[in-house]
Amino acid sequence: MLDTASAKQKLMAFAESIFNRGLTAGASANMSIKTDTGWVITPTNSCFGFLDADRLSVLDQQGNLISGDKPSKEFLLHKAFYDQRPDDTCVLHLHSTYATALSCLPCANTSDAVPSYTPYLTMRLGAIALVPYFAPGDVALADAVYEVAANHPGVIMANHGPIVSGKTVESCVFGMEELEESCKLAFKLKGHQANLLSKDNIADLKAKFANK
Ligand SMILES: O=C(O)[C@@H](O)C(=O)COP(=O)(O)O
Ligand SMILES: [Zn+2]
Numbered sequence: 001m002l003d004t005a006s007a008k009q010k011l012m013a014f015a016e017s018i019f020n021r022g023l024t025a026g027a028s029a030n031m032s033i034k035t036d037t038g039w040v041i042t043p044t045n046s047c048f049g050f051l052d053a054d055r056l057s058v059l060d061q062q063g064n065l066i067s068g069d070k071p072s073k074e075f076l077l078h079k080a081f082y083d084q085r086p087d088d089t090c091v092l093h094l095h096s097t098y099a100t101a102l103s104c105l106p107c108a109n110t111s112d113a114v115p116s117y118t119p120y121l122t123m124r125l126g127a128i129a130l131v132p133y134f135a136p137g138d139v140a141l142a143d144a145v146y147e148v149a150a151n152h153p154g155v156i157m158a159n160h161g162p163i164v165s166g167k168t169v170e171s172c173v174f175g176m177e178e179l180e181e182s183c184k185l186a187f188k189l190k191g192h193q194a195n196l197l198s199k200d201n202i203a204d205l206k207a208k209f210a211n212k
Pocket of ligand 1: 027028029030042043044045046071072073074093136137
């Protein structure tokens, strides 16, 4: 488990990289890291490209603010993953373009909302769940994510965007990046007769890579 100073350093570095690559715009994202004393989370209304380490919200294990600015209004949403996935130490929410675009489309299977054209999404996150729309910061949104989080480290929130949980900061961010790429592929391949991975392919990937 990271201490607060190391968590702040990591959060700053990954957030800036996410911003610089256009995966978030304005103040439309939040990220938290579980530490040995609680959490570090981005303040509400903060921009990933211009974070200040001294203003990051530091929370204790009960979620009380210890230092920094007012935390993201989505802390409860992040907490849904931490409560259901005790080994995870990082949660990231973005409004990245393709995953958010997909969040606005009708969905045939809310337990497997993103088509598996290539192995990496299954290897990183497994099947992606889709939860219904609730307003940002609404406790009902956190409750909906809590319901699926134990089985799904990657979730798309309808008409809003993706959220991903990971054992490490790296696995969380890489999982989010792959989710965005997979949604991009889904749009690029729309209208083409593209081959999906078969059920056997996916079972094989799960056996080889799940929880690795
Ligand atoms: O979409 C929203 O408003 C939130 O889910 C969000 O992305 C940013 O909220 P804050 O972290 O409170 O800025
Ligand atoms: Zn949001």
